Amino acid sequence: MKIYFFKGLVLSLMISVCFASCQDMMETESSLLSYPDEHELNTSADTVYSVIGIMNKIQALADRSVLLGELRADLVDLNENTISSLREIANFEISEDNPYNDPKDYYAVINNCNYFLQKLDTALRKRNEPIFIREFAAVKSFRAWTYLQLVLNYGQVPFYTEAILSEADAARDFPEYNIEEVCSYFIEDLLPYVDVELPGYGSIADLDSRLFYIPIRLLLGDLCLWSQRYSEAAAHYHEYLNENELYTGTYRIEFTEDDLQFEGRFLSNSYGGMFSNLSSGSDVISIIPMDSSVSSNAYSQLRNYFNSTINNELKFQLLPSKRIQEISASQIFCRAKQNGSPTYAPLANEVNPLLAGDLRLNAYWSKMMAEGKEIQTIMKFTTDHVFTYRKGLIYLRYAEALNRAGYPESAFTILKYGLNNNNLTRFVSPREYQSGSGINPLLAFNPTLFTNTNTLGIHSRGSGDSEYNEFYVLPTPTDSLESWQDTLDYRIEKVEELILTEMALETALEGHRYYDLMRVALRRGQEAYLAEKVALRKGSSNRDDVLYNRLLTKNNWYLKMK
Numbered sequence: 001m002k003i004y005f006f007k008g009l010v011l012s013l014m015i016s017v018c019f020a021s022c023q024d025m026m027e028t029e030s031s032l033l034s035y036p037d038e039h040e041l042n043t044s045a046d047t048v049y050s051v052i053g054i055m056n057k058i059q060a061l062a063d064r065s066v067l068l069g070e071l072r073a074d075l076v077d078l079n080e081n082t083i084s085s086l087r088e089i090a091n092f093e094i095s096e097d098n099p100y101n102d103p104k105d106y107y108a109v110i111n112n113c114n115y116f117l118q119k120l121d122t123a124l125r126k127r128n129e130p131i132f133i134r135e136f137a138a139v140k141s142f143r144a145w146t147y148l149q150l151v152l153n154y155g156q157v158p159f160y161t162e163a164i165l166s167e168a169d170a171a172r173d174f175p176e177y178n179i180e181e182v183c184s185y186f187i188e189d190l191l192p193y194v195d196v197e198l199p200g201y202g203s204i205a206d207l208d209s210r211l212f213y214i215p216i217r218l219l220l221g222d223l224c225l226w227s228q229r230y231s232e233a234a235a236h237y238h239e240y241l242n243e244n245e246l247y248t249g250t251y252r253i254e255f256t257e258d259d260l261q262f263e264g265r266f267l268s269n270s271y272g273g274m275f276s277n278l279s280s281g282s283d284v285i286s287i288i289p290m291d292s293s294v295s296s297n298a299y300s301q302l303r304n305y306f307n308s309t310i311n312n313e314l315k316f317q318l319l320p321s322k323r324i325q326e327i328s329a330s331q332i333f334c335r336a337k338q339n340g341s342p343t344y345a346p347l348a349n350e351v352n353p354l355l356a357g358d359l360r361l362n363a364y365w366s367k368m369m370a371e372g373k374e375i376q377t378i379m380k381f382t383t384d385h386v387f388t389y390r391k392g393l394i395y396l397r398y399a400e401a402l403n404r405a406g407y408p409e410s411a412f413t414i415l416k417y418g419l420n421n422n423n424l425t426r427f428v429s430p431r432e433y434q435s436g437s438g439i440n441p442l443l444a445f446n447p448t449l450f451t452n453t454n455t456l457g458i459h460s461r462g463s464g465d466s467e468y469n470e471f472y473v474l475p476t477p478t479d480s481l482e483s484w485q486d487t488l489d490y491r492i493e494k495v496e497e498l499i500l501t502e503m504a505l506e507t508a509l510e511g512h513r514y515y516d517l518m519r520v521a522l523r524r525g526q527e528a529y530l531a532e533k534v535a536l537r538k539g540s541s542n543r544d545d546v547l548y549n550r551l552l553t554k555n556n557w558y559l560k561m562k
Helices: 006-012 044-070 084-090 103-119 133-154 179-193 216-226 230-243 272-276 302-306 322-329 360-364 391-404 408-416 421-427 484-507 513-524 527-535 545-551
Strands: 076-078 156-158 176-178 253-255 267-269 284-288 318-320 334-338 341-344 365-370 373-378 386-390
Touching (some): 044 133, 044 513, 076 084, 103 133, 133 156, 133 216, 176 179, 216 230, 216 391, 253 360, 272 360, 302 318, 322 360, 322 484, 360 484, 386 391, 391 408, 391 484, 408 421, 408 484, 513 527
Antiparallel strands (some): 076 318, 156 176, 253 267, 284 386, 334 341, 365 373
16 A cells, blocks of 8 residues: 655654753754664664654654544543644544644654664674663564554554665555554564563653653553453463552542541542652553653643643643543442441532542542633643553453453452452452462462552542442342353453443543443444444433444544545
């Protein structure tokens, strides 16, 4: 397939030489160094500058990775301030000149990755180890992540893995790969490097530079999840959590014991501040680092779209939808057993509706009136940077993979109790937990590192003490089914719905919702699944029939490759 923008790649194959300062995470106005075709990357300076240059090009994809993943779903809505480019995305009427519909930005990353992988001198060794293996692995993960983003948004894309260096290269016919083909290729491409430690260039702008990379094992988990290779996906997520000792932590928002009426006067909230904590051990695993200067091309506009700021004259453009408010309010907040029985918060709060149900929306979304203007703050968009992975997201994808691999009890345990050996022994049947004479390897955790003191059911982050919640239970058919497989199939689909709900509560606005709905719809072979969810954006009583009918046609799910 010949696409006109490929010819531009010949001129854009430049590696940014970037020197970070405290204010400029990756200076996009830096001078550019263009390497000739015969140049080999064989010095530390070459490799460092090249890797940072690729990061520089990924910055162009940061905002759209969130906007395309949320505006087309059901958890974000528009207002009278919303600009046309965002409105087009939400209405699935994206024009060719929409700044967030530009395939060449993805291919600029891909072509630079191809060039790096093609030109890096992999023969150089020290103590019999390839000197630049870390950078090689990091760039492979950047390329795979970019291709995955590209194909999820465009459905079928021109695919190539060698750098375009000439007009003749650009004029070639390239094969078109769909989601399954892209995932299959990169699973095999990344597997040899799954245990390679990614590079670290120390602290840049007070951040550990290891945050800037895409963890290969997590990316493999995602690729396997999209490929419906569920046991493999679960294994990758499980290994990453174990190897990096990533217990959930105890971030949560809850009514304190002093607030006997559940009025919110004494809320305890460690959850809201979690999103601005980028230190080691925090919930945030990796980011796309962005510049802090408003004039920079690598400045993220997400904070100005979602928040009232001086840069937008306090006029935010995007807000949590009626649908996420409904999902949040429909949860039941439970307080731990006192005097033998749990207590539950009221199902409604007329003074502050965000204090009914799950409290996470209340934790990160605040609004008030000031001088006649509505002021909004979304805590998820108060840093300079764009998140790619968080612990909460990883655990929920792990739950999704486990569930579809045939372990719905274990998947539900992630939601209700938190995964550690103690909880698995108590709440998961031997049929799932045991394998042969030992523990199922997909479920084994280090007992000294994963404990009840540092592990929390993800649902408890916003819905109280879920372990004691009598209304939040493993789905079980009311009538006895003919076989265990029938019961298992029933549970898998019901638990999947609980996981999708939990993903909405935990990762709303972060850029994942549309793809989560798409993945389930493709898995079930039901276009109407995605259509129905998105059509309820403005609330269950205000279904958008036009949008529903548009999304019944799968081709309308994707942007048009121009």
